[in-house]
Amino acid sequence: MFLIHIHVAVYNIVGTGRTPIPFNQVSPICTIASGFYTTFSLYWFLIVYALCPPVLMLIFGSLTLSNIHKHRRQIRPNLSEINNRKREKISRQMLIMLIVQCTFITICTIPLALQRIYGSNTSSQQKSITQKTLDQLFLTIAVSLGLVGHSLTFYIFTLSGAMFRDEVKKLIMKIPGCRRIFTATGTQVKTNRIPPVPLERRNV
Template identity: 35%
Template sequence: MSSINDVIVQINSAATTTILVLGFTNFILGAIGLVFNLIIFTRPSLNREPCSVYFFWSTCFSLFVVYIIVPLRILSNNFNIDMTNSNLGICKIENFANYSSRAIPCWLILLACLDRYFHSSSNVNIRRLSSLKVARWSIPILSLIIMILYSHMLVYYEIYYTTNQSGNIIGTCSPQKGIYRAFIGFWYMILYSLCPSLLMLLFGLLTLNNVRQHRRVVPTISGNNQILRRTDNQLLRMLIAQVLVIMIATLPYSINQLYSSFTANITKSTLRIAQESFATRVLGSMTSFAHTTSFYFYTLTGTIFRKEFHKIIQRCFHKNQNREPSLHRETNAIGNIHSNRKLLISHINYPSKQ
């Protein structure tokens, strides 16, 4: 019996260490990369593309995940600092914000997939749907819809009090027991991972099919049209990379949530509970990679994105290089002014004799 307890302690310790490492890794990756995303997607070469607008706002919501949700999870999982377990209002609001802020970026990437599909279509009426006007309307509408679809969490999340191994009464912020607890597992999997991922895959394949058909009809392009086509292809590669990351990072956790819902009423040993808790906590932390790694994959797959990043770095580097010469020139100019002033004063005090 003592050996089982030792194994459980080791599992819990490994989970705590793994989550801490993943949490800090996600925070560092996102804090640096997402800021560069915001700067690059506002550059003139990209901000005229509807797809870039979706990327930009997906980055904005991912910033909320990185700077708010990830630190809160680190404090909760590793340092037992969690207000959700003692305050019902915070319990409801934090879980609602956590789920909705993670889902919105995924659905915005789906809108980017739709935009590429519209843009590559041979039908003129469908191509018109790929526009900045459509993007600026669809982003707030989609965000509002996702928040409404998760609004039930503000009602059905409660604090449940249990006695731990030390005999202390502790609170846990959880969904209501019964049907809703099984429902939230399905809902999370469908709305966060499965549905957007499958739709991304579908429209990605349709877009590639449109591109292949268009190349057969118009094999060669020249001038400005060739530059635009190259930009479109690069945005498509960036989009495919982002879709793959979202699917890899979110699907395992969604499957685990579904498994937990199916086995909620099964009697489990303490060892099995510890193992399942380890899987849930680690896979939950890995979902943050869907929100923190976009900059690095955009840099690897998009030449135009990489060029804009190089321009920003070079501009900062040249500013630092030119700062010292400019200060030197300003110092010389000030010295010349002082010397001219002294010469003028000497002429005034001692005028030359006629």
């Protein structure tokens, strides 16, 4: 993995420049070498940072789930139909969680890669203050999405997988005092449920 990024140390140049407003101070900065490497770095960032991770996650995750499912059938071929349905449901939930995570990461990382390509292709153009402001807004949104894509995995799993929610609930209930809260909440929900209408009343 280190060899993939070794060109960054070779073709990046340490220089001086001004930090963004409001600091506006001269400080050392790293700049990319001009020429062919500028174009190469942009598309390398798009492929390695935005596209490869979710694609590899989806491929190897699917192969892992398929391998686990195959070995289970070889080890215990005579499981009951209920157990088979339960295992298929778990595998389906894990696959859904994997697909949702890969899709979310792709959506969050591609805008930053596209923004870098756009910024490099339009860097020599004369832009108005409005266009510069819009470009800065796009950059801020793209960077924010890139950070969000790698920090919300827990919430993605919680929203997309019932199995993950159940495991989180079991983990929380092991904390002293939390079991009592969950039990009281569940009892209150059952108490507040509207009782079903008897069949005799429905026919009236």
